[in-house]
Amino acid sequence: MRPAILFPLFKPLSSLSGLGPKLARLAERLAGPHAVDLAWHLPSGLIDRRFAPAIADAPGGRIATLTVRVDSHVPPLNPRHPHKVRCTDGTGVLELVYFHVRGDWIQRQYPLGRTVVVSGKVEWFHDTLQMTHPDAVVPVEERDGIEAVEPVYPMTAGLPAKTLRKAVRGVLEELPDLPEWQDPAWLGRRAWPGWRDALCRAHNPEDEADLLPTTPPRQRLAYDELLANQLALALVRLQQSRLSGRAVAGTGALRDKVAAALPFALTASQQRALEEIYADMAAERRMLRLLQGDVGSGKTVVALMAMLNAVEAGHQAALMAPTEILARQHAETLAPLCWAAGVEIAVLTGREKGRARSRVLERAASGELPLVVGTHALFQEEVAFRDLALAVIDEQHRFGVHQRLQLSGKGRAVDVLVMTATPIPRTLTLTAYGDMDVSRLTEKPAGRKPVQTATVALDRLEEVVAGVHRKVAEGARVYWVCPLVDESEQLDLAAATERHAYLRASFGDRVGLVHGKMRGPDKDAVMAAFSEGALDVLVATTVIEVGVNVPEATVMVIEHAERFGLAQLHQLRGRVGRGEKASTCLLLFDPHLTETARQRLKTLRDTEDGFVIAEEDLRLRGAGEVLGTRQSGLPEFRLADLAVHGDLLAVARDDARLIVERDPDLRTPRGQALRTLLYLFERDAAAKTLRSG
Structure with a gap:
C-alpha cells in the first residue's frame, strides 16, 4: 500500500484550487494525472521583473516594472485601433496600449489620478515609451503582489500560464516532510539540499543559472529518480535470483x-x-x-x-x-x-x-x-x-x-x-x-564488407536515380526507404506510394512496394520477389528495418534521413553489406538542415560501430528519442537527463546494489525511507516484491 504520508501528492489534479474539470484535463495532458506530476513539471525559463527604472531610463525591448500615475485615457476612434492609457512618473510619459477593450473594465482598472505598478515589455515608439497589454498591474500599495521572478513552464494550448503557476504553488505548499532516504555522508559531500527544499528551489529560480540541470537542487532530484529506478531493478533482480532455477549443462x-x-x-x-x-x-x-x-x-x-x-x-x-x-x-x-x-x-x-x-x-x-x-x-x-x-x-x-x-x-x-x-x-x-x-x-563476423556511406542533398534526386540505374544494370538490388512523415502511418504510406510511382516510371514493373498496412502474406510475397531477383528495387517504409536478409542487395537509399533516429538509420544500413560485393548507403537529406541533424548524419558517415552511434545519438537527442521511448519499454525520466546525469546513474546503480546486499527487505530506518521513495516515483511493483514489514 502507498504510505499515507504520500496521499496529498497523489490526489487528482481536479482537486487543486483553480483547476476545474476542463483545465485539469489539459494539465493532465501536460504533466500527468496526480498532484506529484505537477511537482515534477519543472520550469524551463523565467521572467525577471526586478528591473524598475524611471520612464526616461527604460531601454526598449526589456521587461520593466514601472511605478506611474494615471493621467488620461485616449479611447480609439475606430474599433480596430487600440485604447491608450497615458501615465507619467515625473521623468516622462508611458502609454499602456490595449486592443479589443470591452465595456468600462479599463476605466475601473485605471482610475484617473491613481498610482499603479505595471510590469511588462517596453518599447519606444516616436519618443514615447509604450507597454502593450501589461503582464501585471497592481495599486502601488500592493506592489509586493507582483512576483519579482516568475517561473515559466512548458505549456499546452488552452491552459493559462497563471492558472498552471497557481496550481504548482498549491502543490508545493502541501509538500509533506518526507524521511531522508539519501545517505547523509553522500548528501554532505555533494552539498545537496533536502528533498522538499530541492523541489521548492527548482520551482523558484532566481536567475538563468538556476535552470541548469547541473545545479545542486536539480541534481539532487535527478539522483532521487535514478536511485528509485535502480533500486526497483535491483529488487526485481533479487527476487528473480531467489526463484529456484535448475542447472542445465550439455555435453558439447x-x-x-x-x-x-x-x-x-x-x-x-x-x-x-x-x-x-x-x-x-x-x-x-x-x-x-x-x-x-x-x-x-x-x-x-x-x-x-x-x-x-x-x-x-x-x-x-x-x-x-x-x-x-x-x-x-x-x-x-x-x-x-x-x-x-x-x-x-x-x-x-x-x-x-x-x-x-x-x-x-x-x-x-x-x-x-x-x-x-x-x-x-x-x-x-x-x-x-x-x-x-x-x-x-x-x-x-x-x-x-x-x-x-x-x-x-x-x-x-x-x-x-x-x-x-x-x-x-x-x-x-x-x-x-x-x-x-x-x-x-562488438566484432563483425569474418567476411562482412564495410558499407560505404555518403550524404546527398535531396535536390540531386535525379542524379541518384541515374546512379541507381547504373547499379541495377550491373546486377545490384536496391532498397529505397521512404521518410517518416510526422509519425503518421497514413502519410508514410502516401510518401512511399508516390515514390514507388515515380521510380516505376523510370524502372518499369521491376519496382516493388512494402509498407506496414499490407497483409502479412502480401508483404511476404513482395519480399520474396525481391529476394529471388524478380524485383530490382524495393520501395519501403521502415518495415524492412529488422531482419530482412537479401545478400544480393548492395544499395540502400534513405530519403529524408534527417527524420530518422541514428540507431534506426544504422539498422537500415545493416540491410546491405551482407554478401560478397561492396555496398553503398546513400542518405538523402533536406538541404535546410539544422546543425544537430548535420552532426548526426556525419556520425553515421564516419563510423559503422553501432555503440559509438548510439552514444552520440543519446548526446544529441536525449534518452526519450534514442529508441522511441514509448515503443521500447524504456523508462521515461521526468527529472533526470541521461545525457547530463549519466555519472549519477552509475553511482545510483552502486548505491542500489549496496542497499540490497545490506538490507534486502528494506527494514532499517533508511530502508523504510527508501520504500517511500519507490512509491513516490511510482515504482510500486518493485515495492510490492518486498516481504511485508
Whole structure:
C-alpha cells in the first residue's frame, strides 16, 4: 500500500484550487494525472521583473516594472485601433496600449489620478515609451503582489500560464516532510539540499543559472529518480535470483558438430558471450541475460549454441521473434546448422494452420521436437512444451516484460536470453535492462564488407536515380526507404506510394512496394520477389528495418534521413553489406538542415560501430528519442537527463546494489525511507516484491 504520508501528492489534479474539470484535463495532458506530476513539471525559463527604472531610463525591448500615475485615457476612434492609457512618473510619459477593450473594465482598472505598478515589455515608439497589454498591474500599495521572478513552464494550448503557476504553488505548499532516504555522508559531500527544499528551489529560480540541470537542487532530484529506478531493478533482480532455477549443462556433442559446419570461426566476443551464457545456465538460479550485438554480429549463432546446450541436456528450447518475416528467416538461417547437428527445428507463427500446426503442437508437447522458432503465437494457451529449459527472445524492445514472463512460464525454471540488434548506450542499458546481466558482441563476423556511406542533398534526386540505374544494370538490388512523415502511418504510406510511382516510371514493373498496412502474406510475397531477383528495387517504409536478409542487395537509399533516429538509420544500413560485393548507403537529406541533424548524419558517415552511434545519438537527442521511448519499454525520466546525469546513474546503480546486499527487505530506518521513495516515483511493483514489514 502507498504510505499515507504520500496521499496529498497523489490526489487528482481536479482537486487543486483553480483547476476545474476542463483545465485539469489539459494539465493532465501536460504533466500527468496526480498532484506529484505537477511537482515534477519543472520550469524551463523565467521572467525577471526586478528591473524598475524611471520612464526616461527604460531601454526598449526589456521587461520593466514601472511605478506611474494615471493621467488620461485616449479611447480609439475606430474599433480596430487600440485604447491608450497615458501615465507619467515625473521623468516622462508611458502609454499602456490595449486592443479589443470591452465595456468600462479599463476605466475601473485605471482610475484617473491613481498610482499603479505595471510590469511588462517596453518599447519606444516616436519618443514615447509604450507597454502593450501589461503582464501585471497592481495599486502601488500592493506592489509586493507582483512576483519579482516568475517561473515559466512548458505549456499546452488552452491552459493559462497563471492558472498552471497557481496550481504548482498549491502543490508545493502541501509538500509533506518526507524521511531522508539519501545517505547523509553522500548528501554532505555533494552539498545537496533536502528533498522538499530541492523541489521548492527548482520551482523558484532566481536567475538563468538556476535552470541548469547541473545545479545542486536539480541534481539532487535527478539522483532521487535514478536511485528509485535502480533500486526497483535491483529488487526485481533479487527476487528473480531467489526463484529456484535448475542447472542445465550439455555435453558439447551437438555444438561441436555445428562449430565444424560453420564457414567461419566464432569471434572472440561470441566465444566470451557463450562462456557467460553457459555459466548462467549451469548455475542453480535462473538466467536473465541480454545479448547486445550490432546488425550482423552473429547473435543468431550464439542463440543456437545456447539452445543446443539445453537440447544436449535433454531439454527443449524456443526462439521468439517480433515478426513473421524475422521468425522464418531465423528458421532458414538455423536449419542447415541444425541439420548438420542432426537436430530438428520447426516454425510456429500465425500462418501455420490445420494439420501442420496441430502436428507441431503435438510434437512440442510430447518433447519429440527439441527446437521451435516462432512469433508471439508461442504465447498462446494451446502451445505447451514437455520440458522447456531456455527461451530466447529477439528484439526485446518490441515485446513487453509480461510477454517475456508468459513465455518463460511455459516451462519449469526457464532460463531467458534476450537479444537486441539495436545498440543501446550503456546508460540506457542500465536504466532499461538493469535487472539483466549483459553480454555484448562488438566484432563483425569474418567476411562482412564495410558499407560505404555518403550524404546527398535531396535536390540531386535525379542524379541518384541515374546512379541507381547504373547499379541495377550491373546486377545490384536496391532498397529505397521512404521518410517518416510526422509519425503518421497514413502519410508514410502516401510518401512511399508516390515514390514507388515515380521510380516505376523510370524502372518499369521491376519496382516493388512494402509498407506496414499490407497483409502479412502480401508483404511476404513482395519480399520474396525481391529476394529471388524478380524485383530490382524495393520501395519501403521502415518495415524492412529488422531482419530482412537479401545478400544480393548492395544499395540502400534513405530519403529524408534527417527524420530518422541514428540507431534506426544504422539498422537500415545493416540491410546491405551482407554478401560478397561492396555496398553503398546513400542518405538523402533536406538541404535546410539544422546543425544537430548535420552532426548526426556525419556520425553515421564516419563510423559503422553501432555503440559509438548510439552514444552520440543519446548526446544529441536525449534518452526519450534514442529508441522511441514509448515503443521500447524504456523508462521515461521526468527529472533526470541521461545525457547530463549519466555519472549519477552509475553511482545510483552502486548505491542500489549496496542497499540490497545490506538490507534486502528494506527494514532499517533508511530502508523504510527508501520504500517511500519507490512509491513516490511510482515504482510500486518493485515495492510490492518486498516481504511485508
